[in-house]
Amino acid sequence: MLFGLLSLLIAAPAASDPRTSSEQELAEVQASIRQTEQQLKQQQQALQQAEQQLQQADRTLAQAGQQVQQQQQALAETQQRMQQLVAEQQALEQQFGQQQQQLATQLRSAYQLGQHDYSQMLLNQQDARQLERVLTYYQYFNRARMQQLHAIRQTAGQLTQVQQELHSRQQQLENQLQALQQRQQQLQQARTEQQSTIRSLQHLLQEQGQQLSYLRQNESSLQATIDALKAKAQQVQLAGLTALKGQLQWPLQGRLLQRFNELRQGGLRSRGVLIEGTEGSAVSAIANGQVIYADWLKGYGWVLVLDHGDGFMSLYGHNQSLLKEPGEQVMAGEQIAQVGRSGGQATAGVYFEIREKGEAVNPQAWLQSR
Template identity: 30%
Template structure:
């Protein structure tokens, strides 16, 4: 029995962002720029609020028609939160391990330097003994030549001063080494605590996944035949069409009042999606087959689903029939949709770059997996001709 998320989903676009002009030379221009920034931010916030309101209306409509939808949506969001927590803990583990490796390398280097300092100090002590073979007092009491005594005393003072400085340096190195040793111990303790937290969160995630599978099975069991299933899927698609139509009106109004978002500082803007036909990067890895208006990519659970081009997230929520869905607007009427995510890594209003992870794939079931669809002007377009050829 195929899960509902395999059906192609409809999507929306958003063209609203804050401006980031260069600092003006005059106070009047500066005030005008700040006013424009404030106005742009308010418009973007207004669009977000309208999208959230429309999403809420869609959810309530679906819940009133199908009581199981509320449970499915809540459980999908709980699984998403648990999976994201595990992912964040994995990132923290990797960073702590990196820090620990750096400290161990630092300790090894300091121990090597310490050995050199000890060797140099040993040589100095031997040289001092060989030079005097006794104390400065013995030199003065002997019947040696006065010039030789003067030279010997000068050398003796030099070696003694050098010895004192080397001893000070050695003690300082030992102190720094002890600090590094303490830091290593503290970092090891943090690493162990993070591993324990990761294990706990992974256990919570598995429980949420099991509960979700039960809910999905219960929702599927209510369909008595294939006809009822197709009718439900058709209803989902009609609801999506209505929602997209409302969202498109909001987006069109926002596009007239707001300028496109500038590229993040230090990141050059990528090529427009419309120029990537035949060279579009794949959003996920795995076997691919056509489905409806898009494609199914049988990606491993937890693997990253990546944006195919630079754009702004305009939808990130649960949709009956599509699972956890994220939609990115790329400008010029182009939108990309990423369905059946286990967790979403961005929210409405976030700017994402080409190749940046926007979600992680849910567990594939048979020939089902991550869903991808392209739209232009609100209409589905065949994505298969846009992807780069796989080698």
């Protein structure tokens, strides 16, 4: 019995040793931390992969959109040339008919003159002056007939060439129409893939609870880009926007989905406005300027920035594709991009900002009232 009690006394401290308990808890915490870090790492990898997929989807869509526009332009040029050829053909046919009528008139005159037979006049010893006059008429009509025949042959050759080119253009037009239909199918497929990628990215952000962090990263990236562009903006001499305040035309006519300084999803305030539009429609420059940035930017998709001089810049984001390159001069109202939903935007439209010396200002104070 004494041995049993001693055994219990010895065993009791071992069972309640605080060091063992603390070490076990520490090991569990460390394991939990490692698991959390691993999960965060996986989430970050998933988010980066989703962003890369979105960027690739935006690039594919932009390329398809540009190809469709190029095909439409080529198609319009071919149709215009065909209209010119049809007009040329009608003019040549009218000319050909007039030349034939002139030739017929000359032949009738020659026939009537031919009633005075030259050999008969010689045998009858008619007046030599009359004979000379008749010979002159013969020579005149002969030259006129030869010239008219030459003109007819030349017109006929031109008409044949026009008809051949018209046939060639018709075939070209049919090929361009077929190519345009294929490009439009590719464009639609690219849009579908982009929208699917956008939904995946948004779902991932909501699942990870990183919407605010993602928006802050995007805004920081945009601000850094604007700051870097301020130095470039000093290289061009433009009049600025001050004299045009309240008169600037809108880059896109559409419903305002988001106003300046309005709370965005995630709790951040907007530094611009979001204008709803139809995918592929025109985005126009608000004023004369020079392109100083045209590239894909995280969170804003395809972005184009114009420098208007005197510290003023305008920014156009979420485009489907960009139609201008850095360094190009643009005029007010000129198309610079196509409406889209790049950069993860769920609704087609244009994100628009005006910056004065790098600071965002309310665009509605500068644009025409509507």
